[in-house]
Each structure stands twice: as C-alpha cells, then as structure tokens.
Amino acid sequence: MTELVTLDAYGTLIEPTTLKIQRFLPAAMERVWEYLTDSDLRRRWLAAGEMEMTAGAPFEFVWRNDELTNPPGERPSGFADEHRMQSRIIELDPPRKLVIAWGANGDGEVSFELEPRGSGVLLTLTHRRLPDRGIMLKVAAGWHMHLDILVARAADTETEPFWDGWSRLHGEYEERLPA
Numbered sequence: 001m002t003e004l005v006t007l008d009a010y011g012t013l014i015e016p017t018t019l020k021i022q023r024f025l026p027a028a029m030e031r032v033w034e035y036l037t038d039s040d041l042r043r044r045w046l047a048a049g050e051m052e053m054t055a056g057a058p059f060e061f062v063w064r065n066d067e068l069t070n071p072p073g074e075r076p077s078g079f080a081d082e083h084r085m086q087s088r089i090i091e092l093d094p095p096r097k098l099v100i101a102w103g104a105n106g107d108g109e110v111s112f113e114l115e116p117r118g119s120g121v122l123l124t125l126t127h128r129r130l131p132d133r134g135i136m137l138k139v140a141a142g143w144h145m146h147l148d149i150l151v152a153r154a155a156d157t158e159t160e161p162f163w164d165g166w167s168r169l170h171g172e173y174e175e176r177l178p179a
Helices: 029-037 133-155 162-176
Strands: 012-015 018-025 058-063 083-093 097-102 108-117 120-128
Touching: 018 133, 029 108, 029 120, 029 133, 120 133, 133 162
Parallel strands: none
Antiparallel strands: 012 018, 018 120, 058 083, 083 097, 097 108, 108 120
C-alpha cells in the first residue's frame, strides 16, 4: 500500500525572514541523503560542489540551471549561465539533517531535514535570514522549482522547463508572500 502524502507545494514564511518548504520524496532516506550530499546527484536538481562531510568544512556550490531540464526554458535577464557561491557545513547528522551557511559570510542558513514517511521521505527545507523581499521572492521561486526537480528525479519523471517554472513561481510568490 502506498501512503498518500499531501503537502502544500508552496513555501511559507514561518518568521519574517525565514522560508520553509516541504516535499515528499518517493525514495529511501539514504538515497535522498545522497541527492543532498553527492555532487553528481545534487547537480541534477540544484548545484554541483564536492562536500567533505564534516561540520565546518567549506565547499562551493556551482549552479548551471540551464542544464537541469531539457529544454531549460527562457532564462530571465540578470541571470548568468553559471553562478558560484562559497559556503560551509554548519551541522551534520547523516542521514537526517544537513545545515549549511548560505554564502561565504554565512549571512543566511539553509537546513535540510529528512524524516521517514511510509514508502518515502519528508524533506523539510528551511532558509533563514533572507535579507529583503526581492531576494526572498527569488529564493522562494528557486527552492520551489529546484525541489520540484528533485521530486521528479527521485520518481524518475520529468518536470516543466526550469526557467519557465521559476518565472511563473516568482510571480505566484509575489502574490503569496507578504510585502
């Protein structure tokens, strides 16, 4: 029997500068953990970057969003074909929790928490200390679309072109998140 898990696909603000978004992934917890921590798997839904699995270890994310879906959709102006960000691991509890600094200065923080649920895993992503509404809208649309791709990868299905989805979601979050 397959467990039915119904979640609101949209992220919500749980504090004025903190976004929380959840997804049910139809995969074993260890496999989802690999999608978070293995560069080759992570680049298929988010960004590449080798991680030394040690708290405090630095790493670099390398985004190439045009490579996430085929076709990639129309990239909005202002976005490069590649983006890099220095980061570091803050907390590690394999295969349940990964917390990373968001940016070299650690201005923000992102936690990934995994919880077994029936035949799959509930992933809760929390992005803390978003500096302003403009960044918040971009981040909300980005995480939403990246997580949709992760679910598609775990289920071996396809999703809409990355940039088309991101643009649509950016507009939807503009209406959903308070000004």
